[in-house]
Amino acid sequence: MTIIKCKGCESEFEYHHPSHHRQYCSRKCRTLSRQRYAVCPICGQTFTAIKRSTFCSVRCRDIAHRRDKVCSYCGKPYRQQGHGDKYCSRDCFQASLQERMRKCEVCGEPILSNRRKYCSYLCMGNAYRVRYLGQNNPNWRDRPKPDYGADWDEVRRAIFTRDNWKCRYCGQKGYIEVHHIISIRDYLDATFANDKANLITLCRACHNRTHAGVIKNAELRRLLKVSV
Numbered sequence: 001m002t003i004i005k006c007k008g009c010e011s012e013f014e015y016h017h018p019s020h021h022r023q024y025c026s027r028k029c030r031t032l033s034r035q036r037y038a039v040c041p042i043c044g045q046t047f048t049a050i051k052r053s054t055f056c057s058v059r060c061r062d063i064a065h066r067r068d069k070v071c072s073y074c075g076k077p078y079r080q081q082g083h084g085d086k087y088c089s090r091d092c093f094q095a096s097l098q099e100r101m102r103k104c105e106v107c108g109e110p111i112l113s114n115r116r117k118y119c120s121y122l123c124m125g126n127a128y129r130v131r132y133l134g135q136n137n138p139n140w141r142d143r144p145k146p147d148y149g150a151d152w153d154e155v156r157r158a159i160f161t162r163d164n165w166k167c168r169y170c171g172q173k174g175y176i177e178v179h180h181i182i183s184i185r186d187y188l189d190a191t192f193a194n195d196k197a198n199l200i201t202l203c204r205a206c207h208n209r210t211h212a213g214v215i216k217n218a219e220l221r222r223l224l225k226v227s228v
Helices: 027-034 058-064 090-100 121-131 152-162 204-211 217-227
Strands: 002-005 012-015 035-039 046-050 068-070 077-079 176-180 199-203
Touching (some): 152 176, 152 199, 176 204, 199 204
Antiparallel strands (some): 002 012, 035 046, 176 199
16 A cells, blocks of 8 residues: 555545556546646637647637638638538528539429439329330330341240349249340341340349349340359
8 A cells, every 4th residue: 555645636645556656536636637727719718728728619619710711602702600611601502502403304393312314203204205105115016026037046045045044133033035235126137136145034024124224234244244
């Protein structure tokens, strides 16, 4: 046991671990000894500073850190109010947000999400009604059917065998179809369109999703490269 004199209140206290260096009798004395009185450079108020405190409050600290900046929208100089401010007022922020927002391709109304093309299902239906009108519709009756070639049945069976008679995208077995990654209508000769690197086995659901644009051709090509 060792008798130590407190560095804060100067009272003596007993300490049972002489190997550890201790200077204060309690946490209260240690905290009071570390306090110092300082004057806030912003408001001039005297406050109790702990460690390296310079300002009396967070508000005075933010005022001291403000800088003169230029508004990103209107170009007027302003005093920065907080960290990361880019606009002098809320009106400039709202006007900038309206310009950066994506607009509906049908009615021109702003859209909150940048991933959407239309503001509502009504506008989406109107756009699809124009896009798939007449011969652009896959159900067009007078549309000429593509020529798959004389050996299409053999090629189709070879692709099924290569892909183990299951969908290469979801792995489902059952009703499967052979999909041309690059449409056969884009080829002048069906022989080039029926190349094995351009064909992949898909189920009916994945086939419909591919033609709808949900499944991208890049994903299908990646599946073929992985198998090779």
